[in-house]
Amino acid sequence: MSRLLLVSNRLPVTVKADKDGVSVVRSAGGLATGLRGPHERSGGLWIGWPGDVSRLTPQQRASVEAQLAELRCVPLYLSASEVSRFYEGYSNRTLWPLCHYLIDRIPEQERDWDVYRKVNERFADLVARHYQPGDTIWVHDYQLMLVPAFLRARLPQARIGFFFHIPFPSSEIFRTLPHRADLVRGLLGADLIGFHTITYVRHFSSTLMRLLGLETVVDRVAYDGREVRLGAFPMGIDAQAFENLAKEPAVLEEVRTHREKSSELRLLLGVDRLDYTKGIPRRLLAVQRLLEREPTWRGRLRFVQVAVPSRTAVADYAAYRDKVDELVGRINGLYGSVHNVPVHYLYRSFNERQLTALYRAADVMFVTPIRDGMNLVAKEFCAARPDEDGVLVLSEFAGAADEMGDAVMVNPYDVEGMADALEAALEMPEEERRTRMRNLRARVKEYDVHWWVRSFLDELQATPTPPPRVEPA
Ligand code: ADQ
DSSP, X not given: OOOEEEEEEEXXXXXXXXXXXXXXXXXXXXXXXXXXXXXXXXXXXXXXXOOOOTTSOHHHHHHHHHHHHHTTEEEOXXXXXXXXXXXXXXXXXXXXXXXXXXXXXSOSSOOOHHHHHHHHHHHHHHHHHHOOTTOEEEEESGGGTTHHHHHHHHOTTOEEEEEOOSOOOOHHXXXXXXXXXXXXXXXXXXXXXXXXXXXXXXXXXXXXXXXXXXXXXXXXXXXXXXXXXXXXXOOOOOHHHHHHHHHOXXXXXXXXXXXXXXXXXXXXXXXXXXXXXXXXXXXXXXXXXXXXXXXXXTTSEEEEEEEEOOOTTSHHHHHHHHHHHHHHHHHHHHXXXXXXXXXXXXXXXXOHHHHHHHHHHOSEEEEOOSSXXXXXHHHHHHHTOTTOOOXXXXXXXXXXXXXXXXXXXXXXXXXXXXXXXXXXXXXXXXXXXXXXXXXXXXXXXXXXXXXXXXXXXXXXXXXXXOOOOOOOO
């Protein structure tokens, strides 16, 4: 196995500072879990931003570096201005809304491109510094779209993979970007470019044709004397870990508490980052609509919406938060009673145990993003249901919809339709619930995060390394 150099905007760690000193803790996210095995086994490195360390003393900084080195992580520090212009700016104010088809949210005048480019170049420089011949490089996500080309210029012989975690939009959307061709050329520095679904691969191919006149033949594109492969690799989760958690006595105890409190009530659940792509307002409106038109459900539903604070420095996220707060208040004001309110809104992060207890207790899981690259929450819910019960209501605009045909599919823009789906889910006969959940679980367990990592890396290893360039004499 060749040494693996992983490159992502964030390192899979959290730096915590308190009176006892600083500690670097591994994060539990899906990507971190899936890549941990290959990262450690290959003796490789993970290169990325460790988060804001500007308030640490020089001694604390040194301690962080030592702890990172132990975890085989290499930090790339971002200045406050880089965080604001590369990360919050170009990545999250322009690329994020664009790829989710929300072009009206993009600033009218682009001011952060230069910083985006510069930071991508710094990433490539740092990777090149650590590269040894024979290494495999795997770059992740939309914040680093230019890194493959910068790397190719520095390391013509390297084997480079790239995975795009968010939707790749239709070329009609992508070509609105002023720097569209630079971004696409940036990705073409890789040997293999992976997306979650075949639809995103097609969108990327038509973008290549429109912008650069490049034709994709089956899954290959000839570019700059090399061959670049494209592929769909739907990301999975660590299904076994969620299943194990769902069977733990302490978790089952918590499930009982959730259910006891609502023995008369049916539990609906939403779990998301608080992001305007996740479709929370229309989801709330669907609950409101159901209560409005079917008085028999009043007092019999409890909708728990857990939302992790996210990108709070970006203005659109603050406005979105206000909107959600207002809707929750309105629905509870209309349909709450002295004893009970229909919406329980929790604006905070939950640990995996707490999430699993909620997944396992829910009657209906409501996953209704207006666009989502994949959506791992839908998969976590199924993995956490060894009891083979619970109904998944899923947006047809989540990448996960391609694989999870046994969910109740909804158009997240159609409030009335979502209210219908919610009611159908609540009234679904047990046998149908079990059949659907069994099929969903089989899929989630077979195509888990380990399968995803293996299939991407196998394909990347199979790509021929580019022939050495012969310089004219
Ligand atoms: P995200 O947009 O973050 O990821 P998602 O795939 O759903 O979306 O992953 C969210 C993760 O955060 C899940 O593992 C979930 O458990 C966790 N989470 C959500 N709410 C939480 C809460 N309140 N407390 C604690 N944890 C919470 C991006 C893309 C997705 C794509 C992934 C992976 O936008 O489409 O699936 O990357 O490629």
